[in-house]
């Protein structure tokens with residue numbers, strides 16, 4: 293396995309880091325790779341591009357970042373390339389964090405400008421904007437939040453769901469959340485107060501009395517209380533200042549493996565529940581999911597757990613190769629990090645919807661490593 297190496301932006305063809313039954317991870321510069329074989333065989337076949345590009349940070353992360361207008365142009369250049377890969381009802385979902393201007397307590401608008409430039413460059417529709425709220429995030433930027441105390445902590449990332457069509461494939465019935473206690477009581481009681489609300493909404497006699505198996509989630513995504521607690525408890529073991537929802541040591545055997553074997557972990561791993569939300573919402577089993585900034589391949593791994601096919605491209609060889617441990621550790625331990633517990637309790641938690649965010653109640657649990665091994669005999 294190669295050790296840490298600089299990002300490959302040399303325009304060489306992408307090479308295969310590893311192949312799994314449902315997907316392949318390539319190493320290379322994705323902008324170049326998407327324009328050439330072997331990636332071009334996926335054109336027109338991708339149902340969902342789900343990705344978190346390098347953020348336009350002022351302080352450089354390990355994998356490097358472009359700044360200013362250069363960043364905006366660079367990200368926008370991906371729009372037409374990725375759009376060519378979509379099916380006729382496919383979607384592109386991009387997560388970006390907030391950046392701050394250098395040396396002063398003002399927020400950079402670069403991420404928003406880059407998203408707008410991306411959307412415009414390929415004539416995409418903005419289907420919906422989501423906010424991914426992480427209350428367990430450490431207070432940052434420290435200078436403004438904890439030293440000078442003139443700003444509050446920055447605790448969300450922005451997620452844009454775009455598509456070349458205004459009506460891409462989507463079904464919120466696949467991502468229903470648990471009903472609140474009040475709603476469950478209402479369903480049991482079978483009556484409530486109809487009439488006109490101050491908002492001028494007309495509430496009919498039976499408007500809310502059908503049990504649809506769960507609530508339709510809002511476009512603000514946040515972790516469950518247990519996931520927040522796990523985040524806080526795990527914070528002492530983390531070497532990064534970015535705490536991600538349900539990226540806890542207890543939940544993820546891959547992270548435990550990296551720590552125990554002194555393998556540097558990706559500094560900006562995506563919350564798995566965030567990936568699951570969009571994979572479940574916008575694709576069906578068998579569909580193809582692409583991540584052009586795969587990092588530790590959270591997207592491919594979650595897509596795999598949800599019975600989807602996947603393809604990823606990552607420029608950094610170290611992150612690309614070590615991410616295969618996600619799959620190996622899952623096969624070895626049978627622990628599904630979407631639940632953070634043993635497969636025995638995974639099925640139970642699928643209906644209880646914990647830990648993490650959002651709380652998915654209706655979707656079917658993918659097969660565990662242990663049961664797969666048992667089936668193979």
Ligand SMILES: C[S@@+](CC[C@H](N)C(=O)[O-])C[C@H]1O[C@@H](n2cnc3c(N)ncnc32)[C@H](O)[C@@H]1O
Pocket residue numbers: 299301320321322323343344345346347355558560561562563584585586587588589590591605606607608611
């Ligand atoms: C925000 S991270 C993605 C993290 C990933 N979602 C995960 O959960 O691990 C962005 C990734 O893009 C990679 N990257 C940067 N430039 C790239 C390029 N031109 N082509 C492919 N990958 C690139 C970085 O090495 C980094 O791993």
